[in-house]
Structures are given as structure tokens and as C-alpha cells.
Amino acid sequence: MSGSVEPTCYLLRHRQHPTIHRLADYRRIGGYKSIEQVVGRISREEFTRWMATAHLRGRGGAGQPVAKKWGRMLDIPGQRYVIANGDESEPGAFKDRELMECNPHQLLEGVLLSAWAVGATRAIIYVRLEYELAQERVARAIKEITDAGIAGPDMMGTGVEVELEMFVSGGAYICGEQTALIETIEGKLPYPRPKPPYPTINGLWGRPTVVQNIETLCAIPLVVELGPEGFKAIGPATAPGPKVYSISGHVAHPGNYEFPMGITMRQLLEAAGGIPNGHKFKAALTGGAASAFITADHLDIALDFDSLDAIGGEFGTGTVMVFDDHTCMVGATQSLLRFFRDESCGKCTPCREGTQLMHLWLANLEGGRGSMADIDALGRLSGLVPGTTCCALADGACLPVSSGLRHFMPEFLYHVEHGCCPPGEGHIHLPHDDVAGTFHEGHVPTLTELHPRR
Numbered sequence: 121m122s123g124s125v126e127p128t129c130y131l132l133r134h135r136q137h138p139t140i141h142r143l144a145d146y147r148r149i150g151g152y153k154s155i156e157q158v159v160g161r162i163s164r165e166e167f168t169r170w171m172a173t174a175h176l177r178g179r180g181g182a183g184q185p186v187a188k189k190w191g192r193m194l195d196i197p198g199q200r201y202v203i204a205n206g207d208e209s210e211p212g213a214f215k216d217r218e219l220m221e222c223n224p225h226q227l228l229e230g231v232l233l234s235a236w237a238v239g240a241t242r243a244i245i246y247v248r249l250e251y252e253l254a255q256e257r258v259a260r261a262i263k264e265i266t267d268a269g270i271a272g273p274d275m276m277g278t279g280v281e282v283e284l285e286m287f288v289s290g291g292a293y294i295c296g297e298q299t300a301l302i303e304t305i306e307g308k309l310p311y312p313r314p315k316p317p318y319p320t321i322n323g324l325w326g327r328p329t330v331v332q333n334i335e336t337l338c339a340i341p342l343v344v345e346l347g348p349e350g351f352k353a354i355g356p357a358t359a360p361g362p363k364v365y366s367i368s369g370h371v372a373h374p375g376n377y378e379f380p381m382g383i384t385m386r387q388l389l390e391a392a393g394g395i396p397n398g399h400k401f402k403a404a405l406t407g408g409a410a411s412a413f414i415t416a417d418h419l420d421i422a423l424d425f426d427s428l429d430a431i432g433g434e435f436g437t438g439t440v441m442v443f444d445d446h447t448c449m450v451g452a453t454q455s456l457l458r459f460f461r462d463e464s465c466g467k468c469t470p471c472r473e474g475t476q477l478m479h480l481w482l483a484n485l486e487g488g489r490g491s492m493a494d495i496d497a498l499g500r501l502s503g504l505v506p507g508t509t510c511c512a513l514a515d516g517a518c519l520p521v522s523s524g525l526r527h528f529m530p531e532f533l534y535h536v537e538h539g540c541c542p543p544g545e546g547h548i549h550l551p552h553d554d555v556a557g558t559f560h561e562g563h564v565p566t567l568t569e570l571h572p573r574r
């Protein structure tokens with residue numbers, strides 16, 4: 121894609137109709153029509169095929185095709201569940217917040233359709249602890265549609281039962297991981313479960329469960345509204361549809377922007393007003409904190425699953441963080457690793473120890489105490505950890521490190537040689553850390569010193 125690209129307004133349609141968080145106004149623009157159009161008119165199998173034709177892929181990180189997930193559950197008898205994942209606790213992520221606060225009925229419409237499609241009579245909307253307005257709006261929307269007979273024992277007179285409820289998250293990043301999330305609903309601590317079995321086979325209370333991202337669920341009624349072929353016509357063939365891109369960092373107008381999937385980094389930057397203060401683009405994380413850096417060489421790469429995959433990048437949730445040419449990439453990577461170190465649940469050794477060690481080595485480099493051994497160790501550990509742990513937090517934590525070393529090695533080497541950032545117009549550092557200063561210079565801490573008993 122080159123030149124400018126027209127925004128779409130399917131997911132963020134509340135920007136044209138600001139009161140659609142109320143049922144009457146949502147219905148006025150055709151809300152909940154999709155249920156009348158498909159439930160009882162086509163089979164659940166046929167509806168799953170619509171998702172396959174539309175190529176709808178999950179917007180919560182891994183890009184799993186919705187049809188594949190649903191398909192695994194179709195033949196399993198008994199109780200099933202749908203969970204809408206609105207935990208959204210990664211730095212720079214805020215698209216689901218706007219959707220839950222401003223367009224909760226489109227979300228619930230997607231939840232009802234999914235529940236019918238997989239035969240679930242109960243669905244839970246899981247909302248981040250700090251998202252108070254989202255909790256209020258989602259709870260009110262659930263009440264409105266339950267009172268109106270849209271949800272409940274006889275969904276819009278179709279004879280299909282779907283009860284809805286809201287659950288407020290425990291308040292940690294790990295609560296968004298689908299199996300940790302399920303554990304918290306069951307009243308346990310948020311420790312992810314080993315997989316397989318995946319939740320579609322063994323989920324909430326041991327029953328088949330679909331955990332789906334908020335934006336994914338908001339897109340499901342659109343497949344009915346536009347038709348599977350119409351949905352597929354928006355964006356690239358392998359992962360089409362409208363997409364909410366969240367952009368933050370060094371841009372003039374940070375925020376959520378809806379475009380067809382596959383817009384380029386350059387086009388998104390332009391939509392967000394470019395980089396302020398006359399500075400230049402240096403790098404971006406394209407899939408949230410748990411993703412790889414891209415550089416100015418990648419400005420014309422399409423922001424979608426396959427295009428970023430092809431260059432060793434990561435699309436994830438489509439959450440873009442921009443760093444201008446005054447950013448110290450060693451400091452930025454250290455700041456990211458501090459988040460992962462603090463949010464690791466501690467269950468797996470490579471993650472618990474690895475995030476602490478990587479953070480420490482980065483802090484050494486950033487604090488002017490680093491050596492080549494720190495750079496070597498960062499390279500080795502960020503290559504060794506992925507694939508060895510119970511959930512994807514550790515893999516994600518390694519991505520900024522490995523890609524940072526790949527793209528900005530001269531900057532890392534400069535820190536070793538000179539004990540500071542390369543000369544420039546006063547490099548901007550992200551907030552500094554406490555750990556670097558807690559050890560005497562030259563002293564290599566033991567693991568016990570690194571993390572006293574939790």
C-alpha cells in the first residue's frame with residue numbers, strides 16, 4: 121500500500137454515533153440485526169464457514185483464525201463457555217478500552233453470535249481492573265439487553281439460551297493470558313496452565329471454552345453486516361478486515377485509528393500527525409511491548425500478521441509504539457524489560473530468572489557499567505528462552521532484546537566503550553530503574569541477591 125489510505129469506521133463507529141453505548145441508539149443504527157439474520161436461519165457449522173471465508177483472525181496477539189478455534193469445539197457435547205478478554209494490560213495498548221467504553225453493544229452482539237456458534241449458554245466479559253468506565257458501560261449494556269430479551273433464556277425469540285455476566289480482572293498483566301484468566305474466574309491465582317490441552321478442549325471448569333479478544337468479537341457482527349466476501353475484501357487476503365491500530369510514543373496525535381488491515385507504518389505515522397519537534401523516526405514496536413523493533417528501513421512494510429512475520433517482526437495486537445531519533449535504545453529496552461521482570465508470574469525458571477537477568481544486564485549497559493559479556497549474555501539468553509516456558513510472556517520479553525541487538529548493536533557497543541549514549545541532542549531516556557544502583561560497581565550479584573524470596 122502506498123500513498124494515503126482511507127480510514128474505515130466499522131469498529132469505532134461510535135465516533136460517528138457517540139451515543140450508541142445505549143441500547144436504543146445502537147438499535148437505531150441496525151444493532152443486533154445480525155442475530156435475526158443468522159440465528160435459526162443458517163447452521164452453526166455454516167456460520168463457522170463464514171468466519172473461514174472472511175479469514176477473520178484474532179486481534180488479541182497470536183492471530184488465530186476464529187473458524188479454527190470454533191471448529192475444535194463444535195463436536196464436544198455438554199456445557200461450553202465464551203470469554204471476552206478485555207484485560208488489556210500491556211504498555212501502549214488501549215484499543216479494547218475504547219471499544220468497551222464507547223461501543224459495548226457491538227461487543228455483546230459479537231459475544232452472543234460466538235456463544236450461539238459454539239453452543240455456549242454462558243458468556244463472560246472479563247474487564248481490566250483499572251477500566252472503571254468500561255466496567256460501568258459493559259455492565260449497563262448487559263442489563264439493557266437482558267431486560268430487552270436480547271440475551272437470556274430465549275435470545276430474541278430464537279429459543280437459544282445465552283446468559284451474560286461481567287468479571288473484573290485481578291489487576292496484573294498475566295491475567296490476560298487465556299489460561300491465567302480462566303484460573304482467576306475459578307477463584308485461583310493467575311498462574312497460566314501448561315498447554316495443550318488448550319481452553320477449547322479443557323477451559324473454564326474443565327469445559328470447552330473460547331477465549332476471544334474484544335476487538336475480534338466486535339468484528340464478528342461485521343462479517344454478517346458486510347457478508348464474508350465483503351469483509352474479506354477489506355485488506356490483505358490472509359488477514360483482512362478493519363483494524364483498530366493504537367499508536368503512542370513520539371507522535372503528534374497518539375490514539376486509536378481504524379484502517380483496513382495492512383496499512384503501512386508510514387501511512388499510520390502520517391495519520392497520527394508524524395513525529396513532533398522536527399525529530400525523525402528511529403524505531404517502533406508494532407505489536408505492543410512484547411514485540412520486535414522495526415526501523416526506518418521498514419516504514420513501507422504493511423502492518424499485518426504475515427508482512428511483519430516475513431521481516432522477523434510481530435503484529436500482535438497492532439499496538440504501535442514509536443521512538444524518535446533522540447531515544448536511547450538501550451534505555452528503552454531496559455525499561456521494557458523492567459515491565460516484563462515485574463509482571464512475570466514466576467512459575468517458569470527461564471522467565472523468572474531470564475527477565476531479571478536480561479534487565480540487569482541492560483541496566484549495567486545503560487548505567488555505564490556494562491561489558492561485552494553483558495551484550496553476549498543478552499544475545500544468548502534472548503535466543504534460548506523462547507519456547508521453553510508455560511506461556512508467551514517470556515517469548516514476548518525476548519523480542520525487544522533480540523531485535524534491539526540486531527538493529528542497534530552500534531549503540532550497545534558505544535555504551536560499553538564510552539559508558540554513555542552516543543553523542544546527539546541529549547538522548548531521551550525512558551524512566552530510570554532502581555535495580556542498577558542497588559549493586560556495587562563491579563560486583564556480580566548472585567541469584568539470591570537478585571530476587572530475595574518473594
Ligand SMILES: Cc1cc2nc3c(=O)[nH]c(=O)nc-3n(C[C@H](O)[C@H](O)[C@H](O)COP(=O)(O)O)c2cc1C
Binds near residue numbers: 182208334337
Ligand atoms: C502475558 C499475556 C497477556 C495477554 N493479555 C491479553 C489481553 O489482555 N487481551 C487479549 O485479548 N489477549 C491477551 N493475551 C492473549 C490471550 O492469551 C489469547 O490468546 C487471546 O485472548 C485470544 O484472543 P483472539 O484469538 O481473539 O486473539 C495475552 C497473552 C499473554 C501471554
Ligand code: SF4
Binds near residue numbers: 464465472509511
Ligand atoms: S512464561 Fe513467565 S509469566 Fe508465563 S507462566 Fe512462565 S513464569 Fe509465568
